Amino acid sequence: MMAGFLGLVRRELLLAFRQGSALTLTLAFFVIAVTLFPLGVGPELNILQRIGPGVLWVGALLSCLLTLDRMFQADFEDGSLDLLMIGRVPVELVVLAKVVSHWLTSILPLILITPLLAVSLNMPFDGIVAMEFALLLGSPALSLIGSVGAGLTVGLRRGGVLLSLMVLPLYIPVLIFGVAAVEAAIAVLPMASHLSLLAAMSLGALVVCPVAAAAALRLAVD
Amino acid sequence: MSLTATDLTCIRGDRLVFDKAALSLSAGQALWVKGKNGAGKTSLLRVVAGLLKPARGSVCWNGIDIREDPDAYQGHCHYIGHQDALKPVLTARENLTFWSTYAGVSRVAEALEIFELSRIADMPAGILSAGQKKRTNLARLVASPAPLWILDEPISSLDTHYIRLFADCLAAHLKDGGMALFATHQDLQVDGVGYLDLNGGGTRE
Numbered sequence: 001m002m003a004g005f006l007g008l009v010r011r012e013l014l015l016a017f018r019q020g021s022a023l024t025l026t027l028a029f030f031v032i033a034v035t036l037f038p039l040g041v042g043p044e045l046n047i048l049q050r051i052g053p054g055v056l057w058v059g060a061l062l063s064c065l066l067t068l069d070r071m072f073q074a075d076f077e078d079g080s081l082d083l084l085m086i087g088r089v090p091v092e093l094v095v096l097a098k099v100v101s102h103w104l105t106s107i108l109p110l111i112l113i114t115p116l117l118a119v120s121l122n123m124p125f126d127g128i129v130a131m132e133f134a135l136l137l138g139s140p141a142l143s144l145i146g147s148v149g150a151g152l153t154v155g156l157r158r159g160g161v162l163l164s165l166m167v168l169p170l171y172i173p174v175l176i177f178g179v180a181a182v183e184a185a186i187a188v189l190p191m192a193s194h195l196s197l198l199a200a201m202s203l204g205a206l207v208v209c210p211v212a213a214a215a216a217l218r219l220a221v222d
Numbered sequence: 223m224s225l226t227a228t229d230l231t232c233i234r235g236d237r238l239v240f241d242k243a244a245l246s247l248s249a250g251q252a253l254w255v256k257g258k259n260g261a262g263k264t265s266l267l268r269v270v271a272g273l274l275k276p277a278r279g280s281v282c283w284n285g286i287d288i289r290e291d292p293d294a295y296q297g298h299c300h301y302i303g304h305q306d307a308l309k310p311v312l313t314a315r316e317n318l319t320f321w322s323t324y325a326g327v328s329r330v331a332e333a334l335e336i337f338e339l340s341r342i343a344d345m346p347a348g349i350l351s352a353g354q355k356k357r358t359n360l361a362r363l364v365a366s367p368a369p370l371w372i373l374d375e376p377i378s379s380l381d382t383h384y385i386r387l388f389a390d391c392l393a394a395h396l397k398d399g400g401m402a403l404f405a406t407h408q409d410l411q412v413d414g415v416g417y418l419d420l421n422g423g424g425t426r427e
Contacts, residue, residue: 078306079303083324
């Protein structure tokens with residue numbers, strides 16, 4: 001069972017590297033979307049520092065959405081999903097494998113490039129550190145919640161928009177506490193409570209979302 | 223090992239696809255599902271594979287309903303559908319290796335050999351012909367053995383040589399005590415295959 005799970009993660013990573021597009025496109029979108037703000041709002045350092053955390057978080061949420069609709073779509077189209085559903089590995093674990101791969105290929109690159117973009121938004125060093133921690137703790141929830149949306153829209157031809165409408169409202173708590181953690185750090189206030197809440201959201205999503213997404217997938221192949 | 227299905231009724235949308243279908247298979251037996259286009263062959267196979275929920279009736283593996291205890295059934299059947307379940311950017315070998323490790327047993331080299339795929343094994347699946355893709359998909363049957371084969375049009379896009387080769391493979395599987403349920407438009411000429419007619423003809427050994 002574990003071998004099947006790891007094999008699936010390995011295949012997803014291999015596919016992402018062979019195709020390349022998912023990896024680089026999300027990253028490029030994130031960079032461009034975030035860079036547009038200094039251009040649009042103007043190079044006023046105080047304003048940039050004020051909006052920086054929010055811009056980075058919203059940028060990350062939107063970039064994450066870009067690849068979400070493909071989480072199960074390709075497997076649904078080529079018949080792989082049927083085999084994954086009736087294989088040895090429980091469907092919940094299949095979802096988890098997909099979530100892990102999505103996080104590694106679509107979100108981890110964003111987290112890695114965030115410090116660079118944060119500097120361009122005039123974010124102080126403490127803020128950047130907090131931003132990284134907040135993203136690391138909160139972003140698993142993004143992939144997990146997204147997997148439910150992706151499962152529900154897998155059979156639809158143009159499910160991407162519907163997926164965004166379903167998933168984005170559910171991202172609001174992560175956004176609120178993610179931004180709050182960074183702002184607390186910039187104001188030299190304790191941020192542990194915000195980070196704990198982010199971690200709690202990811203853990204809660206870890207329990208609920210694979211089960212919900214698996215149920216959605218069972219409906220999709222039926 | 224045995225597979226039985228009783229009183230299966232399948233409804234897709236508002237349409238009754240088939241009604242009161244029944245089948246039973248035990249070790250070494252195969253059943254050829256016949257029927258016109260739209261008679262419900264694919265739906266029946268998907269119901270038996272556990273992918274579709276029947277409107278009524280049940281499918282039992284060793285006497286246990288597969289919907290009540292899917293774990294006991296999982297890993298005991300191979301499902302070959304219309305789609306090839308191959309990733310175009312991975313090579314035939316990589317695709318096959320993935321599916322067989324996923325199933326737990328990996329006899330990839332042997333499977334590639336049997337289906338005469340060794341020469342094209344390291345080409346991306348995306349550039350293979352339809353028949354080559356089909357054979358790569360069929361090679362899963364050998365790469366990770368499972369007692370029950372559920373095959374939906376397994377020989378579409380194969381030439382006569384490979385149809386023969388596949389029929390021999392199926393015969394060997396049955397001889398080893400395997401079971402198969404398949405839908406084709408063409409007689410595979412394998413000995414001892416019963417048939418199930420979805421046009422209303424019932425089953426016959």
